[in-house]
Amino acid sequence: MKAENIEMLIQDIEECAVCLYENNIKAVQQTIGSVVQNINNTYLFYINNAKEYTDRGIEIPVQILLSQMQNLLEAVDNQDIIMMADCLWYEIREGLLFFKDVECEIANQ
């Protein structure tokens, strides 16, 4: 997965999280669906390819990723905007920053 794509997703997530902290539901209504879908796709990519990354010496914390996805989906299901914002900023964003570093490292190899 390309680092630039991950970077774009990180920016989308940051925007969503800020809007949620601002209680600006209207601003995220149009985009939250696609953002969650993109997060889902990205996380599933790394979970499904964890072994390949392990072979390259990069440990993908699958359980943590699954837990983060679960938190996000729970937040979305319950429309818990504070939980959504927290999950996006402090969990998913951190996860994606990790993936971006991984891809940069791989690109440099």
Add this chain to the structure above:
Amino acid sequence: MEENNLMQANMKCLEKRISQIHIRIDKYVNSAENSEKKIDDAFADLSASGETIAAVCKDGRNWYLNSRYDAARAAKIWADGLGEIHYKSIFVLGGLSNGMYAKALLKRMSSENILFIYEPCTEVFLQMSENVDMTDLFGDERVFLFVENINMDNFREYFKAIFKYELINYSQIVISPGYGRIFSRQLGDFNELCQKETNFIQGEKNTLVELGAEMVDNELHNMWSMVTASTIDCLQQHFYENHIDVENIPAIIVSAGPSLDKNIEDLKAAKGHSMIIAVDSAIRKMMTHNIMPDIIITIDSHKPLVLFEDERIKTIPMVVCGQTRCEIYKEQTGPIFVFADNMFTLRFYQNFNKTISTLETGGSVANNAYSLARFLGFKNIILVGQDLAFTDNRKHASDVYKEKEIGEDENEKYTYVEDMHGKPILTYTNFCIYKEWFEGEIKDHPECNVINATEGGANIKGAKNMKLQEALHIYADVHFDNSCLYNVPYAFSDDELGEVYESLNNMLGRCDELRGKFSQGIRNYMRFKELVTLGKSQTSEFRSIVSKLKEVNSLNQDELIIELLSMYSKADEYEVLNTMYDSDGNDAQNDSMKAANQGMELLSVYRDSVETVKNRITELIEYDVNQDVYEVTTYDISFVEK
């Protein structure tokens, strides 16, 4: 209730802002129906950053009302997201949580902004008060806190006192994150309450704009009749000293709705067993049926005198205000009790250390009558003839008015509400406002038992519906002697009336002085503008001008006559005030010139009204006071048979 140190400190701050806060909290905590929910539904937790945060358990799930990672950062993001804050804005915040959202907002606010905080969950308030130091928040003079089940009964009073019409456009309701999801019903109700109050302010403004000058005329015409009478406070005190059993004796408010035709005869059984308060429109019908109310209330300066034609009415005790039609005052031989319906009357009496209370209203005299019953302490209030709708396609009871039938030409004035059987019934939109006022009062004051014995018309939520006969059987099994409405002391003694007379004379001289001050103020504004244009705003002359302008602009806080000038020139005043606080924010010179122009306009409006108000005061002294002064010392009250 045991208090920890934080709770004690928080409550000490709140004591100064919320009367009887401890009693209110104890009442809530001890009440049987709430004891199970006392603290269980809300709890305090710690964020990853070590902050105490708020959460509630609802429907088997924990909902956090603050970020679980960094609550302060989240609160700052929320507050910054509100955009530019006008220095005069009033914010209404739904959701106290742990106080962080409010604190973040306050950091961005000026000293002139106001923050109303509404907490829909009593348990959150109690939990956070026990676990978070909110003394800086609670002690901030810009903050007014309202908590469900604790002090919501004060909300409307504060809203009316603080929200000025010209500030409505600069004000907004904002919600703390998370609250919209969990407390949507409470916030929806609260939003509706704010809307209703705002509509009421709009309505008041429209009335003042249309009738402001007339109101000043009425006020001054009635002034001497008012000060030579008793106040509702005198009556309240008299009831207290004579141990009138207001806990058990019901007050019956008789209005002139169409359903009065059905049960008016039943009212005869109420005589001597309740205090019967008749609104002015109902009086004629009651006289036709030989039912003498114990007290009448009349407010409207346009009320047709035909309603008061029956000679017997003149002897019945009457509750009036500055706006009551002056011919009614003059004809009255029975006791008169006055209440304040505007700031001028309030402040006039206060100048003599006299208390004169107001009677809250939603716009209908029946609303005032209800407030009167509550003010006097009655705990059981029965409404009769309170249709607030077109029962059987009629607007009022027979023998009340010759009035226009329901017709298409008035379509824009009509709406539908629910009747007693849940079916839609046609009514005026104004009647709907009066009905909602009753509903708000019933909700805010559960200590009053309100029985709707109208037997028709709109359903008033919160009131018990029953037939009048049944209501009397249950509540009127007591004795009421209406002699307690007589021999009530006057507000002013004869000597004090002499001081009042002198005060009115002084007001004449003050009118001339004020005219001079306003003219000087206008000249100072012109010089102010010149100095700004010349770039001389750092000079000592400029500072001196600004100081003088501050002085003239603070006159309205100290000067009683300005209340009259303001009422008199309401339309012009609003035109200036509507744009008073507009600023493009970027051009200080432009803003200064604009402020100066508006200041000049306002002072011109007041200056132009001075002469008219002075003439009215002269008429008051020459025609009302001087004719009466001889009689003041020999005031003879004759009472009629009950």
